[in-house]
Amino acid sequence: MGTLFHTDDRFEVHKLVVGPMDNNVYVLRCTETGDAVLLDAANEHDKLLDLAKGLGVRSVLETHGHWDHIQAVPQMRDAGYDVHVTAEDADMLPSYDQILDDDSVIEVGRLRLHTILTPGHTPGSMCFLVEGSPVLFSGDTLFPGGPGNTSFPGGDFPTIIRSIEDRLFTLPGETRVLPVTVAHVLAGGVMTAGLLGLRAAFVWWPLHPFGFVMCGTWAMSMFWFSILIGWACKAAVMTFGGAAVYRRLLPLFLGLVLGESAMAAFWMIVSLVTGTPGQAILPH
Ligand SMILES: [Fe+2]
Numbered sequence: 001m002g003t004l005f006h007t008d009d010r011f012e013v014h015k016l017v018v019g020p021m022d023n024n025v026y027v028l029r030c031t032e033t034g035d036a037v038l039l040d041a042a043n044e045h046d047k048l049l050d051l052a053k054g055l056g057v058r059s060v061l062e063t064h065g066h067w068d069h070i071q072a073v074p075q076m077r078d079a080g081y082d083v084h085v086t087a088e089d090a091d092m093l094p095s096y097d098q099i100l101d102d103d104s105v106i107e108v109g110r111l112r113l114h115t116i117l118t119p120g121h122t123p124g125s126m127c128f129l130v131e132g133s134p135v136l137f138s139g140d141t142l143f144p145g146g147p148g149n150t151s152f153p154g155g156d157f158p159t160i161i162r163s164i165e166d167r168l169f170t171l172p173g174e175t176r177v178l179p180v181t182v183a184h185v186l187a188g189g190v191m192t193a194g195l196l197g198l199r200a201a202f203v204w205w206p207l208h209p210f211g212f213v214m215c216g217t218w219a220m221s222m223f224w225f226s227i228l229i230g231w232a233c234k235a236a237v238m239t240f241g242g243a244a245v246y247r248r249l250l251p252l253f254l255g256l257v258l259g260e261s262a263m264a265a266f267w268m269i270v271s272l273v274t275g276t277p278g279q280a281i282l283p284h
Contacts, residue, residue, distance in 0.1 A: 011111055016051055019043030021068040026137060027055050030109025037061055037108045039137050045075035063139025064125040065092025088124025100126055116167050120160020121148035134176045142177050
């Protein structure tokens with residue numbers, strides 16, 4: 001399968017999706033000189049090494065140090081590729097070669113790649129802008145639809161918002177953002193699973209014959225069970241249909257789950273208001 005994702009008269013962007021988190025790995029290649037750089041040695045090092053060899057990659061730039069973006073770092077270094085990372089995220093890598101500075105330029109053949117430090121998702125998250133083009137590699141600072149997750153250690157929501165406002169919103173309106181995580185799919189999976197869990201909690205609460213104390217525990221176990229089911233559904237659709245099919249099915253999933261949740265919530269309220277165990281109310 002071809003990896004070419006974007007092209008203009010000076011460069012190519014290649015994309016490969018790897019690892020359990022569906023991380024996007026990009027290669028930016030100067031078409032005039034054939035020099036290239038790989039962004040995020042995320043996972044599946046065999047594939048990345050093949051890609052790097054085939055496209056003339058000289059070095060690896062890490063957008064940040066999260067585990068799902070660095071699994072292939074040792075193998076890339078062993079194969080002779082220098083790995084660059086910011087000082088703030090360097091400790092998150094098993095090893096590295098060079099430190100990336102803010103507001104600097106990395107030359108990739110005739111291309112000039114500008115570094116834009118955007119802390120918040122991690123303390124050292126870095127974006128890369130191709131000079132004279134609208135292409136921005138945003139790492140996890142920008143996901144499709146919003147800012148990156150700040151709930152992991154080192155993440156900070158006000159900081160990421162400031163980074164996005166001060167460093168990215170100031171870029172031209174036609175900037176084309178290339179994120180590294182397939183966030184719409186992940187967010188969809190988590191949302192589906194979470195809503196399935198809510199549904200289970202609502203449905204089982206009024207149904208449980210031993211009242212609300214037992215129900216709390218029961219609902220929690222159903223919640224986690226539902227998350228597993230949600231992820232299994234996502235994995236099945238992704239495997240057999242791919243991300244595009246998943247995205248098309250997502251409104252249907254969400255509609256079903258929301259509808260069921262609303263119905264279950266209604267019965268729970270009836271159960272609470274009337275003081276009647278749910279099992280006595282619901283038809284069975
Ligand atoms: Fe991340």
